[in-house]
Amino acid sequence: MVAKLDTQTRRWDDSTNSTSTTPSTYSSDSSSLDSNEDGDSSDELTQPPPTSTSEKAYGTLHSEFGHCLNQEYRRTSRHTLGSPVKTAEEHDPPYYILLSTYVSYLFLICIGHMRDFFGKRLTATNYIHLMSHDGYAALNSDFDSFYTRRLKQRIDDLFSRPVTGVPGRTIMLLDREFSANNTNQHLTGTRTRALNISSYNYLGFAQATGGCADAVEEGIRQYGVSACGARLEGGSVDFHMQAEKLVARFVGMEDSLLSSMGFATNSTIIPALCGRGSLVISDELNHASIRFGVRLSGASVRMFKHNDMESLEALLREVISQGQPRTHRSWRKIVVIVEGLYSMEGTLVNLPGIMALKDKYKFYLFVDEAHSIGALGPHGRGVADYFSISPRRIDILMGTFTKSFGAAGGYIAGSKTLIDSLRAHGHSGAYAESMSPPVLTQVIASMASIMGVEPPLPPHSPRTYVNGHANADRRAIEAYDYPGTAPTSLLPQWLSLPPHLRDGSEGRERLRRLAFNARYLSIGLQKLGFITYGHPDSPIIPLLLFNPGKMPAFSRMMLARKTPIVVVVVAYPATPLVTSRVRFCVSASHTKADVDTLLRACDEIGDALDLKHGPGKRWSVERVIEHAVELVRGEVE
Known part of the structure; x- marks a missing residue:
């Protein structure tokens, strides 16, 4: 099942490619800021949703910092004084998930050693870097390089993705193709704008405008x-x-x-x-x-x-x-x-x-x-x-x-x-x-x-020393x-900040947006049935994948959606062998609609890859989205 889905997700849809937006100054209005070079304004990643009641002119690109005026989607990040500090619970998956994970790694390791053994003896030219060193000792032994060559190389398209532009609410990917066995890669010349859930831009200050x-x-x-x-x-x-x-x-x-x-x-x-x-x-x-x-x-x-x-x-x-x-x-x-x-x-x-x-x-x-x-x-x-x-x-x-x-x-x-x-x-x-x-x-x-x-x-107030x-x-x-x-x-005398930055109002707004997004995504994933780690107020939300075959499938299926989503998968040696995960990093630049999009994608892919093994009664994704504010405030269980 996983292999079939993995094959399907390799067929990336080039129709999602878009061109970058043109930077503007703070005084520009939102319509000119978010216009694409080709004049297409239908892309939801670069254009804010139409609002008939809002008259606010934004000084930032919607693709860099999402426009959201609903004050219900705000929260203050604070521990309640006097309440005990709860230790994050780490739930274990069913035994068949752990068993299949160990068997998968064992199978990959055995196949890798077999390919090394026969490759050195039958196709020496392809393994010259393992055999001949012109009299020098090898810089990397077989054991040191085995994991990289035989396991990570199979999913190299998930890592080190080249990007261009601002790592804000969205990010522009440079599309690439891989040769056989993922040994070489080259850029195709096309680009894909995707929803960015992978950068550490927690408050959204990584902007080209503003x-x-x-x-x-x-x-x-x-x-x-x-x-x-x-x-x-x-x-x-x-x-x-x-x-x-x-x-x-x-x-x-x-x-x-x-x-x-x-x-x-x-x-x-x-x-x-x-x-x-x-x-x-x-x-x-x-x-x-x-x-x-x-x-x-x-x-x-x-x-x-x-x-x-x-x-x-x-x-x-x-x-x-x-x-x-x-x-x-x-x-x-x-x-x-x-x-x-x-x-x-x-x-x-x-x-x-x-x-x-x-x-x-x-x-x-x-x-x-x-x-x-x-x-x-x-x-x-x-x-x-x-x-x-x-x-x-x-x-x-x-x-x-x-x-x-x-x-x-x-x-x-x-x-x-x-x-x-x-x-x-x-x-x-x-x-x-x-x-x-x-x-x-x-x-x-x-x-x-x-x-x-x-x-x-x-200017003429008395000064004491x-x-x-x-x-x-x-x-x-x-x-x-x-x-x-x-x-x-x-502050430097020449530093001039706009009024909304100078009085700290936008900084406070960003903090409250981040607090809401972090708690909403964390609790929403748990309600959908996923096993997640971490504190509910953390902007980093790890979602457990376990099986090595599900790492590439999850990442590629996210990127192949109508609204592409860029995620980071993490595996051994950064994590224990059997607890590979996808790590979501939310930002103040994301809107509530962005988190809704991510939850819908996780819900569909989680069902396809059998990832929902968390405890408790499961909610439907539409119910989670409908009760987002109540979930964040803790008004529903």
Whole structure:
């Protein structure tokens, strides 16, 4: 059945191809923004639905940020104070699903080894890369490359899809064809616009039009495209210092340090925090950048079960009482590293539970908020904001700008003493290039849009000074007033944001749209009968596929629909062997109609591929769509 469906979905429909839209400025109206080059306005991916009651003129393309004025499709992302933090339940599929999954992998591995065995002896020319190395040792052994050649290569069309344009609500795919055995590929010259459920553009700030894009354009005029140096050399400009102060204020810390790459933020800063004689306690599902940084540091490392507070406390009791191996001396420091939102599982860290253990056992806490900053909390400040916990109680906050802020790079935030030390001892400051000015502009513009900007002082108002600073800077130098707005002193004088961004109204609107979309999709998939992982407020929703044959079938069937949908499938080694999944990433740029479209597609494909194995009574997709608001508010069970 799966093989038959997989064959059918390889016949992609070229009739879905469309041309890209023409960028416009903020002052343009919605009709001119969303017109296609060929004049066709019937494409629902580029044209908003007709509304007779709306008179609002949008400054963004509907293909980049969906137009939706219905205030019922909004929600505030917040944990109810006093309520227990529920652990996400992971349901198991029927035994026949697990058995067929193991048998499928066993069959693929056996066939792959047989092809290698006979291929080396009968058709040596096709396996010259495995046999002859001109006297050199092989860079990759048979075992290392086996999974890539014999399993992943069969479904290579699902990965590394070339795209062009903005990764917003929709995305433009460059169509490609593969030769026999998927060994080679070439572009066909056609393009397909598809609904984008695969990008980390949580708040929809990755746009080519609008206030942030205009600010970036002005930033290029002011500073160029690169600082051309490391931070400790000639690559640190005034713009970097302004951005670091703004980031520190946004996350609620004293100071922050920027890095030009999110992965490098962890891998170069952790060695400056820990060393020999230190102990790192890491969640078993922490990101590869954390694991890499811990290895470079030389510190000892212990792991606890994912988000399990009992496992963490038992481990803390052991390591504190036993001390270092052999000598049993006390550890120089103990650092617990967790993520705010786990990208493969969609689970939120149990921050209240960890804070209770921190008060009891006195360890340092490092929270990686790569996916949670900007995406969670009523003010977009991440998991601390979501759980209403003061960020000053956390020792180190790490985050990236590649998700919610539509930019690149990362940051470390903490006390001023800690950050000053990291500036000198962190490898990224001495060796890595500094963040480019256009990227910094995007970070500042999007962050200020979430925070809102304080109005400037009247032209002739009296000014007093505190520690050498004008009264306009008073709030910037005093204790952090959570959640706080962005003082004008922390923004470049030339930065001009539209009123709806400057007052923070659009930032709040994006946060509420994202919260609704995330909860609606998560609960909707569960009501349809799918097995999903993660927290219902997470913008990352993994849907379990299990069988390796269902991964290509699901992805190709999604792309072959009348409204093409781009999804990301994830398998071993990124996940355990038998829990392959499709990972949906929703955004504030999606409308409720987009989520409806996705639910209808999942419902049809789920029936065809036998994916509905979740517990509870199943709903029809039309019933889920009809009761979307009630489901999100928790008014129906």
